[in-house]
Amino acid sequence: MSSPANLTYFRGWGLAEQIRWMLAVAPETSSFTQTALETREAFLSLRDSSLQYNQLPLLEIDGLKLVQSGACVRYLASRAKIAGNGPAAAARVDMACCAIGDARLGVVKWPFSPDKRVHLDTFVQPLVNKWFPLLEDQAVASSTSWLCDTPEFTAADVLLAEATIAYEEMGVELSTYTKVQEIKGRVMKMDGIKVYLESELRFPFPREGDICDAYVANVNTVLGR
Ligand SMILES: N[C@@H](CCC(=O)N[C@@H](CS)C(=O)NCC(=O)O)C(=O)O
Structure with a gap:
């Protein structure tokens, strides 16, 4: 580049x-x-x-x-090359990325809500209750350590870690989603992510x-x- x-x-x-x-x-x-x-x-x-x-x-x-x-x-x-290897895996990864995008809507809207407690109770928590059990089930069903049943991590794992951290920043309790937490932990240890999270680029x-x-x-x- x-x-x-x-x-x-x-x-x-x-x-x-x-x-x-x-x-x-x-x-x-x-x-x-x-x-x-x-x-x-x-x-x-x-x-x-x-x-x-x-x-x-x-x-x-x-x-x-x-x-x-x-x-x-x-x-x-x-x-x-973290989009999934081959059309079927790529579709699985894409589906998961889109689902995480839906799950993450509470993050995008958060700063603009005048009453954070109301936003948390009426918008964020219902979204979390809807999506995180599904993502946890998917991670449990995966035959590998990654969300989409791929041998190596994919974009879906990166986005899952990001969304999890964003909700935790709001004070949402996500510790019971143990497989999601494991994926988040591994993504956060990746070199580039560690550097980014400690850099001035991170708001x-x-x-x-x-x-x-x-x-x-x-x-x-x-x-x-
Ligand atoms: N679907 C688009 C939405 C982009 C979007 O709504 N961007 C906002 C800022 S967060 C914007 O530029 N709004 C100005 C406009 O829509 O005219 C995406 O995911 O990038």
């Missing part, structure tokens, strides 16, 4: 955090850079030059300007208070809301 991949988003997690983990996990892309937009003007200029559907995140890699977070994850998975989770308010203000300024 001639120049490092660059990810453009806001100063926070949102739809970009899965992409950051996917970049971090692969040695070829772990030295990525990022641009956190601060102004409406910067967004409008970027929108006109680079955003195919007028939306962030934007991943610039291999001479491409990729948008749509799911497409970015898929590209990185395929590039790092704090906008749990509440100043960090949350600053993130919401950043998004609203950039999107002109």
Whole structure:
């Protein structure tokens, strides 16, 4: 890769955090850079030059300007050869990545909910109750140590670890999902992930208070809301 991949988003997690983990996990892309937009003007200029559907995140890699977070994850998975080997495994991995994306909706919406306790009780916990037992069952049924029954880890394991940590940051209790926790533990020990989590590229989770308010203000300024 001639120049490092660059990810453009806001100063926070949102739809970009899965992409950051996917970049971090692969040695070829772990030295990525990022641009956190601060102004409406910067967004409008970027929108006109680079955003195919007028939306962030934007991943610039291999001479491409990729948008749509799911497409970015898929590209990185395929590039790092962690998308599943062969059509059947690739479909299993893709299904799991999409399911984890559904399960993760509570993370994306979290900073924007005015009452965190209500959001936790009415939106986050029902999502967790729906998805984590299914993901745990899948991990238990797998004949390997990884979610999708693959001999090596895949993008689904990386995204599962990321979503689990995000919910734990909100104070959701997930310790009973023991297989999910095992996968999370192994992903967190991966070199690129360890470096990323301790680096300046990693934003704090906008749990509440100043960090949350600053993130919401950043998004609203950039999107002109
Ligand atoms: N499905 C898209 C959704 C992207 C999206 O909604 N991005 C927001 C920021 S998180 C955005 O750019 N909104 C501006 C707009 O839709 O005009 C993805 O996963 O990337």
